[in-house]
Amino acid sequence: MSTPTAQRERTAVVVGGGLAGITAALRLADAGVRTTLLEARPRLGGLAFSFKRGELTVDNGQHVYLRCCTAYRGLVERLGAGALVDLQPRLDVPVLSVAADGTRSLGRLRRADLPVPLHLAGSLATYRHLSPADRLRVVRGALALQKLDLADPALDGVSFGEWLRRHGQTPATVAAVWDLVGVATLNATADRTSLALAAMVFKTGLLSEPGAADIGAANVPLGEIHHDRALAELERAGVRVLLRSRAAELKAAEQNAVRLEGGELLTADTVVLAGAQDAAAALLPPGAIPGQHRLADLGTAPILNVHVVYDRPLIRRPFFAALGSPVQFVFDRTRHSGLAVPGAQYLALSQSAVEDEIDLPVAELRARYLPELERLLPAARGARVLDFFVTRERTATFDPAPGTAALRPGARTGAPGVLLAGSWTATGWPATMEGAVRSGHAAADAALAGHGRLPVDRGDGRWPR
């Protein structure tokens, strides 16, 4: 005879060891649920991971977060990794452009310690990449954006680009401000982005609190936080972590059962599917969520990272953005990577929304990017390239196109005890670490609801305890 759930220890299986799955598993374990975390790959961290290349430890892609990413910051603290991330005291993005005659111009997107929206006014007023008239246009655009109601479903039917044009934005303002920020955060140009997602990003990041957009990043390889620290903390919390363990089938019944590729069957009251949308589509019982057959319509978008090790230092700042160049953002990775060649510098170019480049051969990317780096950085002209390689993430994010909101399900499904998590679910955020962690909290909150007075995620970044 089976024991009633209320009288025995509750159990959960979390499928997927990315940030969403790590969060959900920790929360469930914290609440006393006997939890198993399955990860198909040999490491945790999902899309935000590191690997070894000779002496270098390489991140698959440069990851940054903003001060307003409270849930991600809360997870980092929960993992005891607060000292392994840095956060700018004040937003400061150097933006470099080089004219055809070689004239270099460095603009700065910086914030002051003033209330919103004045915090950006001084920086915009002197922003070299825009004429005075265009600077005013940006201010008007920002004020119009601030008035948008993020709860209005109509926003998702419009492209950000179309809205920007309707609000007086020019190709110059789109390139120097809206796409400069938007492509990196949304992984699509304004014309291909839902106004709902763009408005969410700009309102939250630039127009909520003065410090919201201060930029942070790990000061160690991502794997030290998302794998090493996460594994240690999950095990400390009592989670059974099974790496190299792919869930092949979910049998939803009174007791849900997950069959591993190797044949093992794990039964659990709660199953959190925390893989990407294709993984969820493969495992969800038929009819578990409305519009399940449309999950594949939630497309994906690529991110490319171009890694170059030079024999000498070329940049002094931790990162800069380029304008009027195929180069988007350039990060100094020397310190994080363990590069041991004295005097050498390791730069990583983070290239978002690069559908037309993601499959180009390395030789072609080298021919495209090395001369461009020489044009942007005069010191590169005499420098020797010690290493050049690329990392390609073809399905880095979901495609943030208009119409996306309707395709993103919430955590709850119609199958009892089966929940969804992942940055692609309905968090309101674009595909980010923040969205992933929020989705993990949402799944845990839904799983734990009705099981007594357990702490829930308050959305303030403090780990529910």
Ligand SMILES: Cc1cc2nc3c(=O)[nH]c(=O)nc-3n(C[C@H](O)[C@H](O)[C@H](O)COP(=O)(O)OP(=O)(O)OC[C@H]3O[C@@H](n4cnc5c(N)ncnc54)[C@H](O)[C@@H]3O)c2cc1C
């Ligand atoms: C190159 C790149 C740069 C990025 N830059 C940023 C950035 O700067 N800032 C930012 O906030 N975000 C960034 N992102 C996005 C961010 O990394 C993701 O949104 C986030 O990590 C997604 O986490 P997740 O847990 O939702 O999913 P994932 O990371 O996709 O994790 C899902 C996990 O589930 C596992 N899985 C799937 N199916 C199964 C199965 N059947 N059985 C077992 N395991 C399974 C997968 O192996 C994977 O590990 C970037 C992404 C990339 C790729």
